[in-house]
Amino acid sequence: MVRRTETLSRFPLFGSLGADEIAALDSRCAWRRVAAGASIIDHQDDGTDVFFVVQGHVRVLIRQPGGQNIILRDIRDGEFFGELAAIDGRPRSAGILAMTASTVARMPAAVFRDAIHRHPGVCDRVLGLLAAQVRMLATRVTEFSALNVRHRLYAELLRQSRPDPADAGRAIISPPPIQTDLAARISTHREAVSRELAALTRAGLIERRRGALVLTSPGHLRQLIEEAYAAG
CATH class of the missing domain: 2.60.120.10 (Jelly Rolls)
Structure with missing residues (x-):
């Protein structure tokens, strides 16, 4: 039964x-x-x-x-x-x-x-x-076929994110993504993901919050991806 x-x-x-x-x-x-x-x-x-x-x-x-x-x-x-x-x-x-x-x-x-x-x-x-x-x-x-690792990572972060309820101009990924999983999704290795995440942090485009990764300017990341497509 x-x-x-x-x-x-x-x-x-x-x-x-x-x-x-x-x-x-x-x-x-x-x-x-x-x-x-x-x-x-x-x-x-x-x-x-x-x-x-x-x-x-x-x-x-x-x-x-x-x-x-x-x-x-x-x-x-x-x-x-x-x-x-x-x-x-x-x-x-x-x-x-x-x-x-x-x-x-x-x-x-x-x-x-x-x-x-x-x-x-x-x-x-x-x-x-x-x-x-x-x-x-x-x-x-x-x-x-068209993007390098950096811009594939931007695209994956945007894909996994959701609008931040506290700030319409931001997006969050909760729980925060595991670097090895991100690497497996964009066909690269963990070290490359770690390096690009560090660069995004220095640029102020991501922040770490307890239990979440915050994309501070999703629109800017989308613009960078569009520019990469145009340049390719």
């Missing part, structure tokens, strides 16, 4: 479905806890199931031959992964690592595809999410 906390009812993807339809999907999922640090799926695995993060934080990454990881994105409560393999049947395009202890629901590809075909609301949300991923990856490819 599916426990009350183990349900897909809180997932925006299924917001258009009724209680009975949600319950039917719940019954077709396998629910499990995943320990922090555990690999959920590996890059190039042959599985086609879709995974829903009921609770926790997982990371999408690709491990390079030299052992370095490229971080693509993070997935948290109410989000899902594995849909590409469920749609096209090809090997996994990336690996998934549990960053915290997480609860996930594993749905067979056939059930996921049936939900898409039966429910237009589900179909529209999947299409919207896929379009957003394509746009995000296109942006990342453009940054890698």
